[in-house]
Amino acid sequence: MTTLNPGPRVVKQAIHWMLKLRESGHNARLQQQCEQWRATHQEHELAWQRVQSLHQELNLRAVPGASVALQTLENSSQRLQRRQALKLLSGVLVFGSAAWLGKDLQVISPLTADFASGTGQRRSVRLPDGSLLQLNTNSAVDLAFEADQRLIRLKHGELLLTCAKDTSAPGRPLLVSTRDALLQGFNGHFVVRQDDNCTRVSVSQGTVVIHSPGPTQWIHAGQSYRLDTRGATLLQNQDMDAGAWAEGLIVTRDMRLGDFLAEVGRYRHGYVSCADDIADLRLSGVFRLEDTDKLLQLLPQTLPVTVSYRTRWWVRLERLA
């Protein structure tokens, strides 16, 4: 399906058919000919479907209150052109910013928006249904809030979702998808994190259902699961509080120093590492994320290590001589 992409000639034919049918008041004989054309090739049918759906999408007559649409579009377009001419005189043709942005066309719509956070950043977004979405460092999501579902696609990174009851359209499921899994949230809040080789989900309140991988399964408050191609595995004795980052903290219990530094590294630009002979030292405590340099400077107070900066971005921990 994805490899099939109708060529320009076929698309133009499909448009031709659609307009001809519309103008003829859907004449039965033409309709039949059009169906024949569609049936001759899969490519024809796909082009036809796309042209139809595009035409519907652009059909302003079907929308209530659209009587003023033409006037609004024409007036605003003239003014927009004047403003562009006035303020962006730069010799560059500003043809179709939309074309340039391509797939991001719908970004401005609150119902299908993208959000992203940079390294060391956290972002909170109130979703159209009232749910609260928090993004941890270096994370990105796509939203697709539609008539029958509320879908959040985690493209990379980590999110904390505090679910709201869907008052605008009760019954729409609240879904989170990642590379490895499809989850459904109910009341409460939970963390979803996509790592290189798995997705982890931790529920702190309420319930989450795993739809995939594996058979449908409930996760209850206090539980964490690892999800990958082999299925869902319950995680025991977590060495870190999954949602503490939302409060700007890393909370560890007996965590390996090597793992701890990898975690801290997510919030920094550059590279943090340690010598092999100290990677298994254990660490428990509450650390603030707002300044990870300060955080690293604190480590020698509790562990036999030294922190050295090779450059500002390259930090290495060694055993205290």
Place this chain on the structure above:
Amino acid sequence: MPSRESVYTLYSHHHGWLNTWLRSKLGNAADAADLAQDTFVRLLQRRELLELNAPRAFLRTIARGLVIDHWRREELHRAYLEALAHLPEAEVPSVETRELLLELLERIAQMLDGLKPKVRRAFLLAQCEGLSHKEIAEQMGVSLRSVERYVADALYHCYLLRYESEA
């Protein structure tokens, strides 16, 4: 996907400059800050490699697109409110409907960006008013053949925007 490192470098070197440039276009610090932020978000979402030879020209291209989107939204809201003001009270749609319609109008306006005025006009007369090609030809004072070509061209333009950018 550009590397985060390179976007970060770009950000730290040019963020202040971009902010100033945007403020000169928008005349408003809060909008400028928002759009500067959006510019870098767009960068992070891009799949191609960055053109780093001329980073400021590159950033300006993205930012300019966002400025136009911003203005388009403003002008649409304004034109829409004006149009509503001329409607009899009973025909003024509810707040929810207005929001929905504005969103739709914005999407359409964005799609039709760059079309020749006649092409755009013919297409909108068909889509908004439901006029037949013959009626459009009469209203615009052009031939039926031209109207057919205009409407088909406009649809093809929209088709490319919608489907070809995903390929």
